[in-house]
Amino acid sequence: MxxxxxxxxxxxxxxxxxxxxxxxxxxxxxxxxxxxxxxxxxxxxxxxxxxxxxxxxxxxxxxxxxxxxxxxxxxxxxxxxxxxxxxxxxxxxNRLVLISHEQQSIADIAQLPELLKEGRLAVADPDHVPAGIYARQALESLSVWQSLHHRLAPADNVRAAAQLVGAGAAPFGIVYQSDAQLLQLNVAYEFGADTHMPIxxxxxxxxxxxxxxxxxxxxxxxxxxxxxxxxxxxxxxxxx
CATH class of the missing domain: 3.40.190.10 (Periplasmic binding protein-like II)
Known part of the structure; x- marks a missing residue:
């Protein structure tokens, strides 16, 4: 059992x-x-x-x-x-993706700070939780961390971050591909494997x-x- x-x-x-x-x-x-x-x-x-x-x-x-x-x-x-x-x-x-509450796609991750408007980016805690650590690595690699790190909605774990986006509490979030698939969330952007350590x-x-x-x-x-x-x-x- x-x-x-x-x-x-x-x-x-x-x-x-x-x-x-x-x-x-x-x-x-x-x-x-x-x-x-x-x-x-x-x-x-x-x-x-x-x-x-x-x-x-x-x-x-x-x-x-x-x-x-x-x-x-x-x-x-x-x-x-x-x-x-x-x-x-x-x-x-696993793979790292950007999810959005609304159906949309982003060609250039540099658009994200503007697209957030007054909202926050849901991520797992980037100081301790693996998904958050990978997210920070990816954003730093793509030169957008400095414009986003003060606009985060940190969560205790990656599933909690995904649920914030699913509920509309955050317009965007960075999670694993598996979470996006299982919760049927819109994938707006896929991070390249070369932007972070292997997951x-x-x-x-x-x-x-x-x-x-x-x-x-x-x-x-x-x-x-x-x-x-x-x-x-x-x-x-x-x-x-």
């Missing part, structure tokens, strides 16, 4: 001392919130509990003693933060004695898992 715990940081903090939290095994980045359930269900492995949150907050929870058997991070730095001498394994990648999800097995986790790790390397990942807008590394 799949058990999912909420991805709000406040909830995570409250669960640290909750008896049910002791059964948690797999910590995954918030951008994986939709694809993780189909992956677990397809694996036919019972007893997996999923904890979803930003990579940064989950990594801190693990370092504080949260009993994660597996951590899937949206960037290498946070995976390395918890890995110590454990092996990091790349799983799949790769990294897996760290934490070494707990959890046979279910080992079985799930094996399943993630299967063709069936790669097909599921691709159907949710991610890019299997073997098919790039």
């Amino acid at each position: 799949l058990k999912r715990l909420g991805f709000l940081l406040a909830a995570l903090l409250g669960m640290i001392c909750h008896p049910a939290f002791a059964d948690s095994k797999i910590f995954v980045a918030s951008s994986l919130v939709d694809v993780v359930d189909p992956l677990v269900e397809a694996s036919n492995i019972d007893g997996l509990t999923i904890v979803v949150g930003s990579s940064s907050s989950l990594a801190r929870q693990i370092k504080a003693g949260a009993p994660a058997g597996l951590f899937i991070s949206a960037n290498e730095d946070w995976a390395q933060y918890v890995a110590d001498d454990k092996e990091l394994r790349p799983l799949f990648s 790769i999800y990294w897996m760290v097995a934490m070494g707990h004695d959890q046979p279910e986790v080992g079985a799930f790790v094996s399943f993630l390397g299967s063709e069936e898992a790669r097909d599921i990942v691709a159907s949710y807008g991610f890019v299997p590394l073997e098919r790039q």
Whole structure:
């Protein structure tokens, strides 16, 4: 049976001392919130509990003693933060896009400051959250960060940033392609892969004695898992 715990940081903090939290095994980045359930269900492995949150907050929870058997991070730095001498394994990648509440496309990202008008640009926290870090790298690469950094609507995670645009609270946002696809949001601009560091999800097995986790790790390397990942807008590394 799949058990999912909420991805709000406040909830995570409250669960640290909750008896049910002791059964948690797999910590995954918030951008994986939709694809993780189909992956677990397809694996036919019972007893997996999923904890979803930003990579940064989950990594801190693990370092504080949260009993994660597996951590899937949206960037290498946070995976390395918890890995110590454990092996990091790349799983799949993603793309960075600009989404808009209205149906439109932008040919030149330099237009964005003007198009924002009085609105703000929704992004995941660019100081800590991988999606926000990638967004800042892309905007700096394209020489528009200085005109936009004071007009941000920072969110705790990339899914929250996408939802701000979906609800109309922000006219534009920078998120992963997978979030735009899953929430059926308009993609106004696609950032080139050369504007930011590669967006790769990294897996760290934490070494707990959890046979279910080992079985799930094996399943993630299967063709069936790669097909599921691709159907949710991610890019299997073997098919790039």
